Amino acid sequence: xADATRARxxxxxxxxxxxxxxxxxPVEHWSRWLEAxxxxxxxxxxxxPDPGRFTHIILTGxxxxxxxxxxxxxxxxxxxxxxxxxxxxxxxxxxxxQLLAFALAGEGHVRSAACPEIxxxxxxxxxxxxxxxxAGAEFFTFSSHFDEVFDLPPNFxxxxxxxxxxxxAFRLGGRPVWGLQPHPEIDIPTGxxxxxxxxxxxxxxxxxxxxxxxxxxRDSGLIRRIVRTFLAGG
Numbered sequence: 001x002a003d004a005t006r007a008r009x010x011x012x013x014x015x016x017x018x019x020x021x022x023x024x025x026p027v028e029h030w031s032r033w034l035e036a037x038x039x040x041x042x043x044x045x046x047x048x049p050d051p052g053r054f055t056h057i058i059l060t061g062x063x064x065x066x067x068x069x070x071x072x073x074x075x076x077x078x079x080x081x082x083x084x085x086x087x088x089x090x091x092x093x094x095x096x097x098q099l100l101a102f103a104l105a106g107e108g109h110v111r112s113a114a115c116p117e118i119x120x121x122x123x124x125x126x127x128x129x130x131x132x133x134x135a136g137a138e139f140f141t142f143s144s145h146f147d148e149v150f151d152l153p154p155n156f157x158x159x160x161x162x163x164x165x166x167x168x169a170f171r172l173g174g175r176p177v178w179g180l181q182p183h184p185e186i187d188i189p190t191g192x193x194x195x196x197x198x199x200x201x202x203x204x205x206x207x208x209x210x211x212x213x214x215x216x217x218r219d220s221g222l223i224r225r226i227v228r229t230f231l232a233g234g
Contacts, residue, residue, distance in 0.1 A: 010056060010231055012038040013049035017062035017095055023197045026060035029185045033227045043076050051083035056231065059096025061183060066098040066110045066147050077103035089176035091230045094145050097179035101149040104172060113148040115164040116205060119212030123168045123182065127159045130229045131178055132169060140218035142191040143182040176233045184223040
């Protein structure tokens with residue numbers, strides 16, 4: 001009964017950062033894993049949640065660049081700062097992960113990636129956490145990013161990395177604020193379809209997209225643990 005009562009008290013805002021919702025559908029990807037009430041907001045249209053009305057906020061990925069930012073990004077960054085200061089639980093994935101770093105650490109901690117990561121990749125867990133599990137383990141998940149987070153201040157705990165990307169996951173101190181560079185919310189059928197749609201639409205990085213489509217997909221299914229930890233607040 002206590003768990004059911006708490007679940008009803010949770011209110012999740014999904015901030016949809018997609019640019020072309022006919023190809024990228026992050027609300028659909030995230031909501032399938034949520035066992036709590038949620039509401040979606042479309043950032044590119046200027047629709048953002050009132051952080052005082054939600055206990056949890058998910059910042060989705062985006063086809064946009066965190067380096068070449070559009071005006072709507074600044075309003076979302078301000079939302080992130082307000083929500084983090086209020087103790088709201090926040091989880092950012094891919095572009096949302098980069099937005100967290102931009103908003104809470106500064107623009108000197110995001111950049112274009114030297115080696116974009118497209119497809120299913122293995123990620124090394126560097127630090128024990130309830131979000132990802134024990135240090136030293138590896139998990140596989142979907143990734144699609146051309147920008148990255150780097151050289152975070154000491155109050156950020158780096159949780160995971162790859163040879164190409166030093167910050168695959170972080171937590172802001174002991175607070176319920178996490179960033180994930182990959183897309184654990186995207187399962188194998190969804191990821192395959194997404195890559196194909198990007199390739200056929202002429203999206204950038206066609207060679208990398210083609211190579212990813214030729215991969216054997218691998219997904220460790222860590223999304224369930226991630227969502228459970230996020231909703232529990234750490």
